[in-house]
Amino acid sequence: MELLPFFEWAETSFLGYIGKTYGGVYATFGQSLHLMALAVLGGSVLVADLRLLNVIMRDVPSEIVAEQAHKWFKVALAVILSSGVFMAAAVAQRMYHNDFFWAKMSALFVGIAFVFVIKRPLLKGSHADIHPMVIKLVAIASILVWFSVAATGRWIGFSG
Amino acid sequence: MTLKKELSTKEKVAAVVAGTIILSAIFYWSFQFVGMLEFLEMAYG
Amino acid sequence: MINEILVQFAEWLYATGGSRAIEESFYLYNWIETTHVLTIMICLGMLAFIDLRMLGYAMPTVSASKIADRLNIPMMIGFSIMFITGLLLFYAKPTYTNQSIWFRIKMVLLVVAFFNAIRFHRHMKASESTWTNEPRAPLNLRVSAALSLGLWAGVVTTGRLIAYDWYHCYRDLPGWLSAAAGCVAE
Numbered sequence: 001m002e003l004l005p006f007f008e009w010a011e012t013s014f015l016g017y018i019g020k021t022y023g024g025v026y027a028t029f030g031q032s033l034h035l036m037a038l039a040v041l042g043g044s045v046l047v048a049d050l051r052l053l054n055v056i057m058r059d060v061p062s063e064i065v066a067e068q069a070h071k072w073f074k075v076a077l078a079v080i081l082s083s084g085v086f087m088a089a090a091v092a093q094r095m096y097h098n099d100f101f102w103a104k105m106s107a108l109f110v111g112i113a114f115v116f117v118i119k120r121p122l123l124k125g126s127h128a129d130i131h132p133m134v135i136k137l138v139a140i141a142s143i144l145v146w147f148s149v150a151a152t153g154r155w156i157g158f159s160g
Numbered sequence: 161m162t163l164k165k166e167l168s169t170k171e172k173v174a175a176v177v178a179g180t181i182i183l184s185a186i187f188y189w190s191f192q193f194v195g196m197l198e199f200l201e202m203a204y205g
Numbered sequence: 206m207i208n209e210i211l212v213q214f215a216e217w218l219y220a221t222g223g224s225r226a227i228e229e230s231f232y233l234y235n236w237i238e239t240t241h242v243l244t245i246m247i248c249l250g251m252l253a254f255i256d257l258r259m260l261g262y263a264m265p266t267v268s269a270s271k272i273a274d275r276l277n278i279p280m281m282i283g284f285s286i287m288f289i290t291g292l293l294l295f296y297a298k299p300t301y302t303n304q305s306i307w308f309r310i311k312m313v314l315l316v317v318a319f320f321n322a323i324r325f326h327r328h329m330k331a332s333e334s335t336w337t338n339e340p341r342a343p344l345n346l347r348v349s350a351a352l353s354l355g356l357w358a359g360v361v362t363t364g365r366l367i368a369y370d371w372y373h374c375y376r377d378l379p380g381w382l383s384a385a386a387g388c389v390a391e
Contacts, residue, residue, distance in 0.1 A: 023371070024371075032362040035361050036249075036358055038246060039246060039252075042246020043249065043251055043253050044250070044254075046246060046247060047250070057275045059275075064267060068263050114181065118174050131167055134175045138178045147243070151243060154239045154242055
C-alpha cells in the first residue's frame with residue numbers, strides 16, 4: 001500500500017492548512033497541548049507501573065491505582081492523539097520521510113495494543129491472583145514502550 | 161513465597177508479549193546508541 | 206538598567222567554554238533538552254495526580270494527603286532533574302533565552318507556582334485530618350490545586366514557545382514589549 005499520497009493530502013487538508021499557516025496555533029494547540037497530555041499520559045503510566053513494581057504508594061491497593069490511572073490514561077491518549085494528528089498534518093510530507101516518525105508510530109501502535117489487549121484485561125480482577133513476575137514484566141514493558149514513544153517523538157524534531 | 165504452579169493463558173500471553181516488548185526496546189535503543197557512537201567517532205575521530 | 210545587567214551577564218555566560226561546548230556539540234544539547242522535556246512525565250505527571258485528587262477527579266477513595274505525600278518524592282526527583290537540565294539549557298543559550306519574552310513569562314509563572322505550592326502545602330498540613338478521606342478537598346485547597354494545574358500548563362506552553370522568536374529584539378516590537386523582553390539599545 002502506498003501511503004505517500006495520503007500524507008500529501010493531509011498537508012493540503014484543512015487541518016494541515018491551519019497548522020502550516022498559523023504558527024501560533026501550531027505551537028499552542030499542537031505542541032503545548034501535546035506536552036501537557038504527555039505529562040498526564042506519562043504520569044498515569046508511571047503511577048500505575050511504579051505501583052505495580054512496588055516502588056511507590058505501596059500502602060494503596062494496586063487495583064485502585066491501576067484503574068484510576070487508566071481512566072486518566074484514556075483522557076490523555078485522546079488529547080495526545082488529536083494534537084499529534086494536527087501537528088503531523090502540517091508537516092506530513094516531512095514526517096513521511098522521517099525514520100523517527102515511523103519508529104514512533106510503530107511504538108505507539110504497540111503501546112496502545114498492549115494497554116487495551118494485554119495489560120487492562122490482565123489487571124482487571126484482583127492482582128493477588130496474578131503471578132508477581134508477570135505483573136512486573138508487564139509494568140516494565142509498559143514503561144519502556146511509552147518512554148520509547150515519547151523519546152522517538154522528541155527526536156523527530158531534531159532530525160529535520 | 162507461595163506461588164501458583166500453573167500460569168493461566170492470560171498470564172502466559174502477557175508475559176510473552178511483555179518480554180518481546182522489553183527485548184525489542186533494548187535492541188532498538190542499543191542500536192540507536194551504537195549508531196550515535198559511530199557518528200561521534202566519525203565527527204571527532 | 207536591570208536589562209543591561211542581564212545582557213552583560215548573558216554575554217559573559219555565552220563566552221564561557223562550557224556554554225559553547227554544549228551548544229556546539231552534536232548531541233549534548235539535544236540530550237539535555239530531551240531529558241528536560243521527558244521528565245515532564247515524572248514531575249508534572251505526579252503533580253497532576255495530586256491536584257486531580259484534591260479536585261476529586263482521581264482516586265477519590267484513597268486518602269488525599271496520602272496521595273500527596275506518596276507522590277511528592279517522585280515529583281521532587283522529577284523537578285530536580287528538570288531544574289538542573291533547565292539551568293544547563295539556559296547556560297547553553299543564555300543570550301537568546303534571556304531576551305525571550307516567553308522565558309521571562311515562564312520564570313514569573315514558576316515563581317507564582319512556587320508560592321502557590323507553599324500555600325497549598327501549609328493549608329493541607331494544617332487541616333488534613335478533617336477532610337483527607339473526603340472525595341474532594343476543601344474549597345481553598347481546590348482553588349490552589351486548580352491554580353497549580355493552570356500555572357503549570359502556562360509553564361509548559363511558555364517553555365515550548367521559547368523556541369519561537371516571534372517577539373525577539375530584532376523584530377519590530379512596541380516599546381513595552383521590547384522592555385519586557387529585555388531588549389537594550391545597541
